[in-house]
Amino acid sequence: MPHNEVRKDYLLDRWVVIATERSRRPTDFAKRDREQAKTTVCPMCPGNEHMTPPAVLVYLKKGNGIRKDRDKNGFRHKNWLVRCVPNLYPAFSPPEKENSKKSTLRRNDLAAAIGHHEVIIESPNHNEHPAVAKIPQLIHVINAYIDRLHALSVKKYVKYVSIFRNHGLEAGASLSHAHSQIIATPFVPKTVEEELRASKKFWKQNGKCIFCSIIEKEIDGPRLILENSHFVVFAPYASVNPMEFWIIPKKHEATLLGMPRIEVKTFAETLKTCLKGLKELINDPPYNYGFHLAASKAARNYYHWHLEVYPKLAIWAGFEKSTGIYINTVTPETAAESLRKTISA
């Protein structure tokens, strides 16, 4: 009897069982009806600006991003394209004194959850999700990510800024209006730290970036989904999630800050193309995506930013939660092939 494969992650000490033997077809996951978040009044729709805390960033139809919630007459801006507001139920919240240098650590097993938790309302149009967004609108969203990343990462008490998106109720989006979230933490998250450690080690041993090596390897292989002037998209070798894919810049860059305009545009196009392909292939599945960025300037040589997209098609159950071993029922090669075909169709 042939066996499934157990594959190790590129960087992490994490093994995943790839069900090569009884692999499922991507279309097996298509559901007719997806449960939707129920909203009677959407606090993110235009006209309901008073339902959110004051905006920390607003892009207007005319003019650049502004950091004020209200116009010169004291009214909340109405003609906005993107609004960024603090989360009403923040996981992390700002310190009392902005310049506090006091450590957030209270004991070796207890810290204060100091930081920021923001929501980026991606469009005045309730359903303008990236898979269907107009490219100029999606460019605004990416620019808002970069703006907030810049504003938050200069704060003394912030050690990492996580930018992520939950799509669909099953993937944790409790509101259905198109939105992303940003959480700034007072420490470097475990997963990021493990990636930084592994990529630093590779760089010291090989004198090159591990992600640049991964791109070289995947660009000609069976897991490639898309390649264009600036980005490569592929299904990672040891994907933990069925249909998982990564979008990574060809040029070695550690973070989003300072991304040239042309690259922002290509990134918006790439993101839309891939999420549109996923939506068409599996009937708008729930998903999560998260940016992986270098946590410090020191990491710029060995870390390489990328976006990881995790369709939510499986449930992590007792085995995964107790052991840290994951089981993926779609091989990354199958995932890549089906997405590639859908995108180019």
Added chain:
Amino acid sequence: MPHNEVRKDYLLDRWVVIATERSRRPTDFAKRDREQAKTTVCPMCPGNEHMTPPAVLVYLKKGNGIRKDRDKNGFRHKNWLVRCVPNLYPAFSPPEKENSKKSTLRRNDLAAAIGHHEVIIESPNHNEHPAVAKIPQLIHVINAYIDRLHALSVKKYVKYVSIFRNHGLEAGASLSHAHSQIIATPFVPKTVEEELRASKKFWKQNGKCIFCSIIEKEIDGPRLILENSHFVVFAPYASVNPMEFWIIPKKHEATLLGMPRIEVKTFAETLKTCLKGLKELINDPPYNYGFHLAASKAARNYYHWHLEVYPKLAIWAGFEKSTGIYINTVTPETAAESLRKTISA
């Protein structure tokens, strides 16, 4: 503004945000209708034994456990109490040669998924889940865990045996008949290895078992749920899951093997009491549980077996999946108090 707490796990380098500020009430999670797995014909119900692979262990109404699927007349046993069968879609499957010493590692990032994947059918009664099971029946289930643990852990290619249970569709139980699962792996899983490493370090530094210390600390504290002659149940300090609790033996034991009969009975009673309490408090929520056992004899001094129960009341979304930081909206103190009250009511 007061802040949420960030707490570190007893052993792992894992931090969790505990929403002390806007904590949810356990009863907020009660749903009227839970989605059920749809089964037309249940392959685990009596009479359908032919729908499963041959049993590797059967407990009959008369007699002890037997390892044969069929009786002396060649018929499948009918009057069973517990049946253990190989999983039809195994993640890990046995090697071609039972005594193969060949490493399963094919490359440093690829191994064959050699091992076992079994299903323990807990009762002939479709709905005899632990929260409602008769104690003698639940004792059979625990004994079946121990029997299979023993049978699988002596195999040369097995390095760890994970025993777990998924309850409810949302927690990954695709069949609703009461059942548990066992997966034997050719390597020690990441989470277990991290726990072993941390507990070994503590033992070397302090000359005692870290779990024994945790019991001492929790037994008089606000996170205690239940204490009886042999076991302590508490909500761990840095619970990742809302309403999470652990059942741990007072006596220092590294694994389930050799558990005295009286302790098996007390364990069955403790498990039932806690799961019944959870079911009553939150209207039969989905959950996962998993045993954490020492992986080798060498660990018997510093490791201490226990059962971790994870109610499935939250969705791990983009932030958790990208960073490895978890957000728990119910404080362990609240979880313990409400379970304690429900159980003693």
